[in-house]
Amino acid sequence: MRHYYSLFTIPPVVRGEEDLYNLYCGSAGFLPPTCFNWHCPKLHLSPYFPRFHLSYFPSLPELWLVLMGTVLDAATKDANGSLLTDKKVTVVFVLGGPGSGKGTQCANIVEHYGYTHLSAGDLLRAEIKSGSENGTMIQNMIKEGKIVPSEVTIKLLQRAMNESGNDKFLIDGFPRNEENRAAFELVTGMEPTFVLFFDCLEEEMERRLLSRNQGREDDNIETIRKRFRVYMESSLPVIEYYNSKGKVRKIDAAKPVEEVFEAVKEVFAPSNAEVMHYRNFLCSIL
Numbered sequence: 186m187r188h189y190y191s192l193f194t195i196p197p198v199v200r201g202e203e204d205l206y207n208l209y210c211g212s213a214g215f216l217p218p219t220c221f222n223w224h225c226p227k228l229h230l231s232p233y234f235p236r237f238h239l240s241y242f243p244s245l246p247e248l249w250l251v252l253m254g255t256v257l258d259a260a261t262k263d264a265n266g267s268l269l270t271d272k273k274v275t276v277v278f279v280l281g282g283p284g285s286g287k288g289t290q291c292a293n294i295v296e297h298y299g300y301t302h303l304s305a306g307d308l309l310r311a312e313i314k315s316g317s318e319n320g321t322m323i324q325n326m327i328k329e330g331k332i333v334p335s336e337v338t339i340k341l342l343q344r345a346m347n348e349s350g351n352d353k354f355l356i357d358g359f360p361r362n363e364e365n366r367a368a369f370e371l372v373t374g375m376e377p378t379f380v381l382f383f384d385c386l387e388e389e390m391e392r393r394l395l396s397r398n399q400g401r402e403d404d405n406i407e408t409i410r411k412r413f414r415v416y417m418e419s420s421l422p423v424i425e426y427y428n429s430k431g432k433v434r435k436i437d438a439a440k441p442v443e444e445v446f447e448a449v450k451e452v453f454a455p456s457n458a459e460v461m462h463y464r465n466f467l468c469s470i471l
């Protein structure tokens with residue numbers, strides 16, 4: 186007797202007791218994708234990296250089952266159909282040190298390329314302002330330059346993505362550590378199309394942060410130094426991880442804003458010369 190099992194990831198957003206979850210599975214390889222739906226009322230599982238094992242498929246002995254989507258939160262299926270899992274979603278992670286210009290360039294990208302900009306830091310600051318139960322914890326962590334637990338940030342990102350109605354996202358300042366990265370992929374089942382990396386020297390970033398003047402509690406020299414340390418120790422390894430997968434598009438962010446944006450444009454809409462280069466390359470190998 187053969188035993189098959191699949192691993193399912195359940196998103197941490199469990200909205201109320203009456204939720205129904207549709208588990209979308211499919212067959213892989215030689216068989217066309219097939220959809221099997223299980224409706225599982227009231228799953229009471231840990232919101233942190235929950236896993237749900239389906240361990241035996243007696244009626245499907247020849248299928249190697251893989252997860253095609255993740256579990257869908259039926260409560261988010263709103264009238265205007267903004268459910269992300271129904272669409273092909275493009276995610277670009279925007280990474281770089283504090284003050285490297287991520288937010289500044291994201292504003293330009295939004296204007297030119299129709300992305301929705303989601304800044305993890307902005308979402309966390311809005312959560313503090315909203316008076317949520319996590320507010321004090323988030324505020325203390327930001328003041329110390331520390332990284333807020335992934336489940337908090339991911340929940341905010343997921344909510345913002347669902348509410349946006351868009352299917353193209355610039356996720357700015359996330360993932361900031363390995364835990365952020367792994368948790369996002371596990372929970373959402375999404376991987377970035379590419380990672381935009383703003384590379385800038387610490388002295389320049391420090392100068393910019395000290396004159397940012399947005400009234401941010403963490404833009405003081407003591408917290409800035411802590412943020413730089415966290416960036417070096419925790420965020421750079423994430424960039425290295427994506428670099429090893431060929432996904433990093435590195436931009437020299439020490440230049441003036443306009444020049445940096447010229448380089449960004451080359452990533453989002455490669456110039457004709459570059460397109461021709463790739464076309465010629467493809468022709469030569471075909």
Ligand SMILES: Nc1ncnc2c1ncn2[C@@H]1O[C@H](COP(=O)(O)OP(=O)(O)O)[C@@H](O)[C@H]1O
Nearest residue numbers: 283284285286287288289393397440441442445
């Ligand atoms: N290329 C640049 N040259 C000089 N100043 C910049 C540049 N890009 C951004 N800034 C300024 O530096 C500060 C930090 O930029 P910001 O976009 O908020 O960085 P991040 O989102 O990476 O923390 C802001 O005051 C911004 O106006």
Ligand SMILES: Nc1ccn([C@H]2C[C@H](O)[C@@H](COP(=O)(O)OP(=O)(O)O)O2)c(=O)n1
Nearest residue numbers: 283284305306307330331332333358359361
């Ligand atoms: N993924 C994230 C992003 C930001 N944070 C917290 C910790 C960061 O120091 C602050 C500020 O982040 P933000 O991206 O707004 O700003 P900087 O890039 O540091 O200038 O938010 C987090 O805990 N987890």
